[in-house]
Amino acid sequence: MKAAVLRSIPGELAIEDVDIDAPGPHEVLVRNVAAGVCHSDHHYLVGKYTTPLPTVMGHEAAGVVEAVGTDVVHVRPGDHVVACLSVFCGHCEYCLSGRMVLCEQAGTNRVEGTARLSVDGNLIHPYSAIGAFAEQMLLHEHAVVKIDADIPLISAATVGCAVVTGLGSVFNTAGVKPGSSVAVIGCGGVGLNVIQGAILAGAARVVALDVFAGKLDMARRFGATDVLESDDDAVAAVLELTGGGVDYAFDAVGMKQTAEQAFAVLRPGGTATLIGMIPLGVDISLPGVDFLYEKTIKGSNMGSTRSRIDIPRYLELYRSGRLQLDALISRTRPLDEIGEAMADLDSGAVARTVITFDG
Secondary structure (H helix, E strand, C coil): CEEEEECCCCCCEEEEECEECCCCCCEEEEEEEEEEECHHHHHHHCCCCCCCCCEECCCEEEEEEEEECCCCCCCCCCCEEEECCCCCCCCCHHHHCCCHHHCCCCCCCCCCCCCCEEECCEECEEHHHCCCCECEEEEEHHHEEEECCCCCHHHHHHHHCHHHHHHHHHHHHHCCCCCCEEEEECCCHHHHHHHHHHHHCCCCEEEEEECCHHHHHHHHHCCCCEEEECCCCHHHHHHHHHCCCEEEEEECCCCHHHHHHHHHCEEEEEEEEECCCCCCCCCCCCCHHHHHHCCEEEECCHHHCCHHHHHHHHHHHHHCCCCCCHHHEEEEECHHHHHHHHHHHHHCCCCEEEEECCC
16 A cells, blocks of 8 residues: 655655555454644654654544454444544543543554564554554554444544544533633644634634634634734733633644743633643743632643544534534645645645545
């Protein structure tokens, strides 16, 4: 199969012929149909994070099951599925308490002793146990969620990361309440879903901030009540606009500055949720006195998602017209344009680029 492989950090993706094994007992072979391109992938190319190399990158995808292992019970060949990187074991303390994104064995449920993906017999790692920039994916059964066949797979692909992360951070992590005020810093694929989630949760005011005017236009289309340019004066602008701060703030960028801004725009008793991947080695500074006003800051991993519960529910919201998925997709590209798709992320012109595969 053709796959986009990263062999150095920092580095570039190269299309290579990769061998893929037959499914082991708990594995599923999926023919990929669509894979979203996320800033999380880009972090590895530019050296902000590390991962075992070489690796097939990509983690947000949807496709059709081609074959299953002997012990698989969740899906069968022909089923449509969304891949989700919050792979869970199902029996550790976190899984049993409903916090599967913190699973102690996530991504380790592989068949031992064999190279599941390889080039000339040499192991190739699937990024986050997914490896979505490839014509096929060999996944643990717990990395897929079965969906109805009438849902377009190109739209369903975005649910595996951007949607569960954005909506989940609102519903599961922060618990936004009806009538509250919300600020969203960063209006890419994840941030737009935070905005959608806040509106669905009943927020009365949603302030969107971004450095790109085009993304602020998208934020309005996704429900933001106010938009502001994210610059050095952004905090003062939010405080003035809201009369003293918001109840909830979300950093969907993952920078020192934006994380600190999310905390600074809170009113007393407010909660800041950090979604973006802050680069390794970067610390944030917060004024200690603010904690006397019961302000809270917390992290969110994949929107604290419970994938097999949340993904079907979000797709029902899409089916009923209350959740925008199609509008998230700014453009599609074939796999051999993965380099251009990564460049799209820096342009600020797209919410989501989706890699599509024939068939």
